[in-house]
Amino acid sequence: MKDDGNESATLATLANKRILLGMTGGIAAYKCAELTRLLSKAGADVRVVMTPAATEFITPLTMQALSGHRVHLDLLDVDAEAGMGHIELARWPDLIVVAPASADFLARMVSGQAGDLLTTLLLASQAPVMLAPAMNQAMWLHQATQDNLSKLRDRGCHIAGPAEGSQACGDTGPGRMLEPAEIAAACASLFVAGMLSGLRLTITAGPTREAIDPVRFISNHSSGKMGYALAAEAVQAGARVTLISGPVNLPVPDRVHCINVTTAQEMLDACLSSVDDSDVFVGVAAVADYRVSDTRDHKIKKTADTLQLTLVRNPDIIGTLAARKQRPLMVGFAAETQHIEQYGRDKLLRKNLDLLFANDATATFNSDDICATALWGDAGSQKLGPANKNLVARQMLTLIAARIRASQPDA
Numbered sequence: 001m002k003d004d005g006n007e008s009a010t011l012a013t014l015a016n017k018r019i020l021l022g023m024t025g026g027i028a029a030y031k032c033a034e035l036t037r038l039l040s041k042a043g044a045d046v047r048v049v050m051t052p053a054a055t056e057f058i059t060p061l062t063m064q065a066l067s068g069h070r071v072h073l074d075l076l077d078v079d080a081e082a083g084m085g086h087i088e089l090a091r092w093p094d095l096i097v098v099a100p101a102s103a104d105f106l107a108r109m110v111s112g113q114a115g116d117l118l119t120t121l122l123l124a125s126q127a128p129v130m131l132a133p134a135m136n137q138a139m140w141l142h143q144a145t146q147d148n149l150s151k152l153r154d155r156g157c158h159i160a161g162p163a164e165g166s167q168a169c170g171d172t173g174p175g176r177m178l179e180p181a182e183i184a185a186a187c188a189s190l191f192v193a194g195m196l197s198g199l200r201l202t203i204t205a206g207p208t209r210e211a212i213d214p215v216r217f218i219s220n221h222s223s224g225k226m227g228y229a230l231a232a233e234a235v236q237a238g239a240r241v242t243l244i245s246g247p248v249n250l251p252v253p254d255r256v257h258c259i260n261v262t263t264a265q266e267m268l269d270a271c272l273s274s275v276d277d278s279d280v281f282v283g284v285a286a287v288a289d290y291r292v293s294d295t296r297d298h299k300i301k302k303t304a305d306t307l308q309l310t311l312v313r314n315p316d317i318i319g320t321l322a323a324r325k326q327r328p329l330m331v332g333f334a335a336e337t338q339h340i341e342q343y344g345r346d347k348l349l350r351k352n353l354d355l356l357f358a359n360d361a362t363a364t365f366n367s368d369d370i371c372a373t374a375l376w377g378d379a380g381s382q383k384l385g386p387a388n389k390n391l392v393a394r395q396m397l398t399l400i401a402a403r404i405r406a407s408q409p410d411a
Helices: 006-010 027-041 060-067 085-091 103-110 117-124 137-141 143-154 180-188 225-236 264-275 317-322 340-350 389-407
Strands: 018-023 045-050 095-101 129-133 163-166 172-176 200-205 210-213 216-218 240-245 257-260 280-283 290-292 311-313 329-336 355-360 369-376 380-388
Touching (some): 018 027, 027 045, 095 117, 103 143, 225 389, 264 317, 329 389, 369 389
Parallel strands (some): 280 329
Antiparallel strands (some): 369 380
């Protein structure tokens, strides 16, 4: 992993999670700035909802800058209501965190009120709820507050804190909102770790296109289905995925960051920008080996019976990345039409890869199924498939996770 330390390991399960942070009025609202930063750093997608009282303590602009998303303030949002925006937002999160959760807000939750956006979302959402109470120690100890907390626990709400200590009002006792790192850890504890939790993967997919003139190009039959299947399954396994894709007709998998490219040089440039932040690079794309040396500015007219084009070699993307001193775990693919395992192992060793999947190109391109052979080291191998590409993708990721564990010093 690129991020070191116990904090990253503790929060690894938050990668790709959708967290709705609901902020109520209280001086502890300032801590939500750091909480948002920690959740986002761990790979969570954070959206913020603020009650009117919360905006008196910290500005929506601050929370927008830290979350990277517009802050939601009003139940009757003119821009969103045509699409039932509050219902869509209620369906969006994997977890709703209310921090700070004031005594007043807890009481309104218990009575099922829906007088603002946040209370309405809590009634409309099926997502689990984490409450981080913050209030004066006398308010916390009051029997009404304790009764409300008991009812909310019975309804399945998770309670994080509060802590004890000095308070803004000058009192000392229970009621301080937990520190952001403690709340983030409590959120992470609600999710099960996947085999790739906390890891960053860069995956290339699809073909590249090399222009002959403005209307013609050189390419291949790759559909991109294998790379997209790997990206989708890696997200489900807890990884943060950057997908660098050539031209395909596929929807981007949910929670995957996609960079669209056309040529081999564009794909290399995108890979070089992404690889330093990656723990694993998986080169699935069918990159054009050659490009036209003199691409024409205008359409070539059909005037002769023959046409000669001079081709020059494209950059070797995976070879370039594998040759770097600081590099992630390198995983390649070899789509062959004969001597599949022989040519695959030659590529594995020649390009200094950690793992390679060799397959029959004639049976794979544009197909939903794949049969492949995993190759590693001098003699390691394992047959995968024939099966659906998503199923085989999960098997491939299991092997990748095993190679990561084997490469770690304490493995």
